[in-house]
Amino acid sequence: MRILIAFGTRPEIIKLGPVYRALHKSGAHVDVFWSGQHIDLADGLLELFEIELTHSGTGVMQEPSLAGKFALITQQMQALLGPQQYDGVVVQGDTMTAAAGALAAFLNHVPVAHVEAGLRTGKLDSPWPEEFNRRLITIASTLHFAPTERSRDHLLREGVQSDLISVVGNTAVDALLYARSKLAGGYVPIDREIANLPRDRKLVLATLHRRENIGAPLDEILEALCELGNDGDKLIVLPVHPNPDIRAQVVRALGARPNIRLLKPLQYTDFVYLLSRSWTVVTDSGGVQEEAPTFGLQILITRESTERPEVVDAGFGTLVGSNRDAITAGVRRLTSSNAPQLLPARNPFGDGQAARRIAERIFSLRPLQQAAE
Ligand SMILES: CC(=O)N[C@@H]1[C@@H](OP(=O)(O)OP(=O)(O)OC[C@H]2O[C@@H](n3ccc(=O)[nH]c3=O)[C@H](O)[C@@H]2O)O[C@H](CO)[C@@H](O)[C@@H]1O
Numbered sequence: 587m588r589i590l591i592a593f594g595t596r597p598e599i600i601k602l603g604p605v606y607r608a609l610h611k612s613g614a615h616v617d618v619f620w621s622g623q624h625i626d627l628a629d630g631l632l633e634l635f636e637i638e639l640t641h642s643g644t645g646v647m648q649e650p651s652l653a654g655k656f657a658l659i660t661q662q663m664q665a666l667l668g669p670q671q672y673d674g675v676v677v678q679g680d681t682m683t684a685a686a687g688a689l690a691a692f693l694n695h696v697p698v699a700h701v702e703a704g705l706r707t708g709k710l711d712s713p714w715p716e717e718f719n720r721r722l723i724t725i726a727s728t729l730h731f732a733p734t735e736r737s738r739d740h741l742l743r744e745g746v747q748s749d750l751i752s753v754v755g756n757t758a759v760d761a762l763l764y765a766r767s768k769l770a771g772g773y774v775p776i777d778r779e780i781a782n783l784p785r786d787r788k789l790v791l792a793t794l795h796r797r798e799n800i801g802a803p804l805d806e807i808l809e810a811l812c813e814l815g816n817d818g819d820k821l822i823v824l825p826v827h828p829n830p831d832i833r834a835q836v837v838r839a840l841g842a843r844p845n846i847r848l849l850k851p852l853q854y855t856d857f858v859y860l861l862s863r864s865w866t867v868v869t870d871s872g873g874v875q876e877e878a879p880t881f882g883l884q885i886l887i888t889r890e891s892t893e894r895p896e897v898v899d900a901g902f903g904t905l906v907g908s909n910r911d912a913i914t915a916g917v918r919r920l921t922s923s924n925a926p927q928l929l930p931a932r933n934p935f936g937d938g939q940a941a942r943r944i945a946e947r948i949f950s951l952r953p954l955q956q957a958a959e
Contacts, residue, residue: 587949588615590672590696592663594623594646594683596631597758597873600854602678603635604760604941605701609676612945619666621659621683622646626828630776630853634765641666646683652715656686663690671696674948677723678702678757679872680716685723692726699948701757703730704737705872705893712798712891731944733876733935734896754943755936758876763938765858766880775856779849787821787845788865788921790814795827796870796889800835803908807888808839810913811868815845820921823860825849865927866920868906868913876935878902882928886916896934 589609593602609616617640620628625647632639643662649655659682667675667690675691677684678701688698700723710717721744724730730746732738733756741751775781783789792811794804811822826836826848840846852860858877861867867874867885875894878885879902886906887897897903906912920927 587613587674588617588672589674589676589948590617590619590666590691591676592619592621592683592687593678593681594621594643594659595681596624596627596851596854598678598681598683599628599631599635599637600761600873601701601757602676603631603637604757604764605676605678605944606635606637608941608945609948612949614945614949617641617666617672619643619663619687621662621686623655623659623681623683627851629851630855634768634854635761652682655682659683659686660690663687664694667691667694667696673697674699674728676701676948680705680713680720680723682715682719685719688723688726697728698723698726699729699731699944700724700727701731701944702733703727703751704732704739704741706737706740707891707893709891713796713889713893714798717893729947731940731947733940736896752943752947754947755938755940756876757936757940757944758873759880759933759936759938760941761854762858762877762880765855766862768855769859769862773855773859775859776853777849777856779847780852780856780860783823783847783863784821788819788926789860789863790820790822790866790868790917790921791860791864792822792824792868793827793871793874794824794836794869794888795829795832799870799888799908800831803888804832804835805839806908806910807868807913808836810910810917811840811846812843813910813914814917815840815843817918818845820845820865820917822846823849825852825857827851866917868917875903876933879929879933879935880931882931884920884927884929886913886920888913894935900932900934901929
């Protein structure tokens, strides 16, 4: 069986790394198309998951418009999908690369397997354009790998055939457990600032990158972090996302403020190491919502809505939007005792076996092609 995996951003590599390894283990011939949608955030990930790139896109990072990126990636995927090249294409989540890859495959009658299928907020403008992208991918896909039962329900409501949906868990948990195994037995962080982080204050991790927060919402979130830095008993650590709009706003608000450390984006194992040392996380990240429960971490989600309600229902996540008082009160509550308030670590997003299940289903009795008929 010949499979093409297409990805372009840090979270896609993290979440498709385990799938790449499981497909390889099953004996598939796996090619990898890297669109270069986010070049600067992939450091170390290809090596960590031992991924060999077969094809790399060009010009996507430099293309300023999302429509332009979509067109470029679609064209570059088209060049790879000549007749009988692949039995299937695997995409993950909701990025422009995933959407363009799924469309190009569909238009070439190559069946698509969608990892992390069925996440919905029900609002096309939040997250934008991800809610649109993932709905487009669902229409173009043959196999749908849903992380949870709730994700399956969304797909059934959109008319997806139930025997083409597999509830497998989120491969974010597979990747996290794999990365954490690399930390076992005394990990020396790659980033020197992480290696030398003081231990005399309570570590509060923050990651902010959602488009819809840029501007006034992000300013209010940053004001909350500033106020928390002034408390003196906490150290706020924020790996700054390279999106130029976000970077400028964050540095302007938090640069050189007390008890706040602005870092370069961290390599994945360093970030996982920081998660293991954190008291709480203030974040608008999807992946971090899926990772926190493995550490028993309670987190504050700086979004108005989440397509991961399971993290809220299980007691790990609280939606705080960009409300300054909710953020400061939440962090102070979660750092009020003399040890992190960890919950029993039962991750609602899976057991770390999602990638194995995905590879088995793709190799199942009915090849992808038959399922597409
Ligand atoms: C709407 C939405 O939620 N969409 C999500 C978005 O992904 P995201 O929101 O999770 O994106 P980020 O937060 O950038 O990535 C997070 C990962 O990065 C690691 N990390 C973080 C900081 C750092 O300094 N170093 C790191 O290594 C961290 O451990 C984690 O694993 O698109 C994905 C692709 O389709 C989707 O799957 C996913 O639904």
